Amino acid sequence: MNQLTRLPGTLDPAPPAIHRRRRNPRSGSFGVLDIGSSKIVCMIARIEGDGEPRVLGFGWQRSRGVKAGSITDLEEAERAIRAAVGQAEDMADTQLAGAIVNLSCGQPESRIQNLQWLIGGRAVTEADLRAVLLEARRRNINAEAMEREAVHTFPLGFSVDTTGGVEDPRGMICETIGARVNILDAGSAALRNLAAGLARCDMDVQELVSAPYAAGLATLVEDEKQLGCTVIDMGGGTTSLAVFQEGQLVHAAQIPIGGIRVTSDLAQCLSAPMADAEHIKVKYGSVHEAPQDEKEWLHVPQMGEEADQIARVPRAMVVRIIRPRLEETFELVRARLEAAGVTHEMGRRVVLCGGASQLVGVRELAAQVLDRQVRLARPHQVRGLPEIASGPAFATACGLLAWANGEGKPLFDPGAGADRAPGMLSRAVQWFRERMA
Ligand SMILES: Nc1ncnc2c1ncn2[C@@H]1O[C@H](COP(=O)(O)OP(=O)(O)OP(=O)(O)O)[C@@H](O)[C@H]1O
Ligand SMILES: [Mg+2]
Structure with missing residues (x-):
């Protein structure tokens, strides 16, 4: 049947749901900053005439001074944030005085x-x-x-x-x-340290946005948001979740473990340096053991030893180290959902994003432990965003752009300080500025 013929009495297929509501989109150019435990991303963008954002500048740095989503070393974090922001500013040929920042600190x-x-x-x-x-x-x-x-x-x-x-x-x-x-x-203390970190970079926290909520804005289709869906953002230092229903955020939580823990487990068990353990995880890691994994031998440099001291371990051993940590993570997610009363009726669907969701077999393991339908997601396309930033690790940063464009904002803002840099945060910035002056 070609596109133009239609059986008598049949209905046109329902049009895709695209009733995305936007409230107060930003005008002019603006910045977003995702301060993660593994990487720091800065994007400078503007909303174009047709209502879609375009990225004008992009900066990406390995994170330093951030653990489990919170700043733990102000000096190191300042250096990494400045570098990411500087890269984006150079590309966009503009300077940022502030940014919309992810909320991942202080166990949200x-x-x-x-x-x-x-x-x-x-x-x-x-x-x-x-x-x-x-x-x-x-x-x-x-x-x-x-x-x-x-x-x-x-x-x-x-x-x-x-x-x-x-x-x-x-x-x-x-x-x-x-x-x-x-x-x-x-x-509160973690929020104050975040403010202090940004103040050291001469940046204001213009708005704070829950990281998994932002990830959901960037990855979910409208039907998922309406019918019920849990987004699990699997980062380096955190695994955070956001439950959407009827288009709204009904629950969010964070577990302070992520991909870095998997790498450190490997490093400990194999006596390998962290960089080599990370390489082995990304290149050979999986949560499913295949029969041939017993016969595939991996070469593992040894921590603190000369470069020629190489151990040989079967790939199956790597899988046996990785799998329990991922199982534990999803069990913790399941417990959080149960404690929050998020039943299967509220959403049988789970969407995985974040860098650590790329491990082979994660989708199947999540489906098994959570007993839900699971899909892997990457952010919806954004104009001007380099190809390198199209993967699942960039969902939160892309979601901050969506928020700047007015997506997912509440009907009503209860007043200055709410859903913006909170009052205490602004006071912390002021306090910091006075002492730096
Ligand atoms: N191909 C891959 N396979 C497995 N893990 C991967 C892969 N690529 C990246 N990772 C892991 O993803 C993690 C980083 O994810 P991401 O960039 O989303 O974290 P982050 O946003 O900086 O941290 P967080 O949100 O927890 O503060 C690292 O632990 C890294 O090892
Ligand atoms: Mg993250």
Whole structure:
């Protein structure tokens, strides 16, 4: 049947879902910065006339001074951030005063708050919503999040008296409104160190965006976001997850282990230098043992020994070292999902991204341990982005561009400081500047 013929009575196939909503896209050129445990990426971009971003400058450096997503050595981190930003600035021929930055530090985690708010028979105003969302944040801090600071405040839905499922209650007349709010917070000290690291580079944190949420914005199709999907961003120092449902972020969490741990396991077990262990992992690593792996011998340089001291190990041994660590990681992810009440009904689908998702066999292992349908993802194409940055390790950075373009932003921003550099973060920058002056 050619394209033009159609059987009588059949319907046209449904058009692809492309109802991506954008709120307050950036104008002019802007910068995004993904400070990872393995690499630091800076992109300078602008939104073109048709509403799509174009990358004007790109910088990429090996990370230093960052562990499990948090800055642990300010001097080293400054050097690496400056180098990545400088590369992007040279390419774009512009200077950045600030950037939209990934939130990966301070063990980010989301909590749901449910509130009722008295309106008293009048129309709901913007001030009411602001008050409700700020109250949700206040309760979050009081309840269990000591020494933590709210970074995102996502309203998941409102009810107006007895009517649920209201996305935007402004202007509606009612006695009370109910709100379900997802608050994503992170450790205050780690946030302060992130601010200090950027202040040393003469950069402002313009907005902070959850790293796995950004990765989801860059990799998921609209149907996945709507029907329910968990994104697992498998990085070097962290494995972070974001659960999407009905187009919203309903849960996010982070586990402080990633690909670097797999490499260090290999280095320890094989007595190999870390660089050689990394090479062996990327080139020969897998989570599935094949019968021929017992007979394939790998040459492994020995830590601290002369270059001619080479051990021979069967490839099967490498697989046997790698697999338990990956199994453990997915078991921890499964436990986090269960603890957060993320059931199979909320999403049978998992999307893997991040550099460590490239290990052979990871998709199958994730499907087995998580008992879900799993696909591997790379970010949607972005204009002007070099081919080298098209892989899954760049999902978070590309998602920060999507956020700058207004994708995934909440309906309502409860006020200065929310979903931007948090208040404490801004104060930390100020404190740092005063002492550096
Ligand atoms: N082909 C590959 N096979 C297996 N692992 C790989 C491959 N390529 C990269 N990795 C691993 O991916 C990890 C880095 O991933 P990524 O660049 O996403 O981390 P990051 O964003 O810097 O860190 P994080 O998000 O945890 O702070 C490293 O541990 C590296 O060994
Ligand atoms: Mg990362």
